Amino acid sequence: MNETPLYTGTREQARKDGLVKLWRDSFKANVECKIAIESAIRRSFDGMHLAHGCASGILDEFGAERVKYVLSATLQDKDYDGRFSHSNKAWGKQTEIACDSANYEFVVNSHPAVLDGFIDQFRQECQRREMDHSFAPVMM
Secondary structure, three states, X not given: OOOOOOOOOOHHHHHHHOOHHHHHHHHHHHHHHHHXXXXXXXXXXXXXXXXXXXXXXXXXXXXXXXXXXXXHHHHHHOOOOOOOOHHHHHHHHOOOOOOOHHHHHHOOOOOHHHHHHHHHHHHHHHHHXXXXXXXXXXXX
């Protein structure tokens, strides 16, 4: 599992606070998470259906907090797109995403309708794990 701490401030804030290495490491992990999501979707989508459990491996690899941050940043960036469900858009808005020009690099670029299904799977898996007490809650 990638255990890099999630830094949610801007690059400029990190400079001011002497946390550039933390920002850089977190940013790199965010980009790796985005790439892993896109790869998992490519492998798990058969043209009609997204395989059950597609989000589970990403959740195991990057943790709920980082995956939620990357997916929320994506939903906020693509708020105009009607192919995302209203419930997923509302969920994505619950996470404060720092306004940083570098964020576009970890916005997931998979087809919005398929990505919406991935987000549904991610949210359901987090809820299931919370009920099983597999990990701490992450505001689903």
